Amino acid sequence: MPVRPPKSRFIPDDYQKTIFDIDYRLMYSLGIRTLLIDLDNTVLPYDEALPGSAILDLFQSLSKQGFSVVVISNNHEPRVKTFAQAVGCPYVHSAKKPFPWGFRRALRLVPPVLPAAVCVIGDQVMTDVWGGKRLGFRVVLVDALKRNSEKWYTRLNRRWEQLALKSIEKRYPDLYDSLRLAEKR
Ligand SMILES: [Mg+2]
Secondary structure, eight states, rough: OOOOOOOTTTTTEEEEEEEESSOOOHHTTOOEEEEEEEOOOBBBBOOOOSSHHHHHHHHHHHHHHHHHHEEEOOSOHHHHHHHHHHHHHOEEOOOOOHHHHHHHHHHHHHHOOOOOGGEEEEEIIIIIIIIHHHOOOOEEEESSOOOGGOOOOHHHHHHHHHHHHHHHHOOOOOHHHTTTGGOOO
């Protein structure tokens, strides 16, 4: 694993195409016990409300493996609640990521752990990665499921995301390559 540069709030610890490509066993062996999982475009596209069987299976297997899982989303309560209840997880809606408040609310819903035992999983650099890294969590970045239905503020965040990725490429080329971040752009 590459050595992390000192200022790396926009750099995820890992990047995978989807939530199904993440090695959760490895994560558990690294000491991760709490997963804070973004909803929109990470688990479901904006135009779907309920999980299919693959997602239900994944969430079930995560809790069987010993993880505490919280769904954490900047979206409004009805959407987040509908999904979270379907997978049987606690949730935080209107989280205002990248600010820390929503993440702190999420951690109050599960057994207490140190920041190093928490992993954020999400599709956005400006909300999920930045928000998670500023609190000292591990962060796994995934590809957005469907970009074309994103709202204006998410599109704006994507512009910033591109700048952040470009600057990581310039300043930390080895890390950029080892995380395969070119595939995110
Ligand atoms: Mg998202």
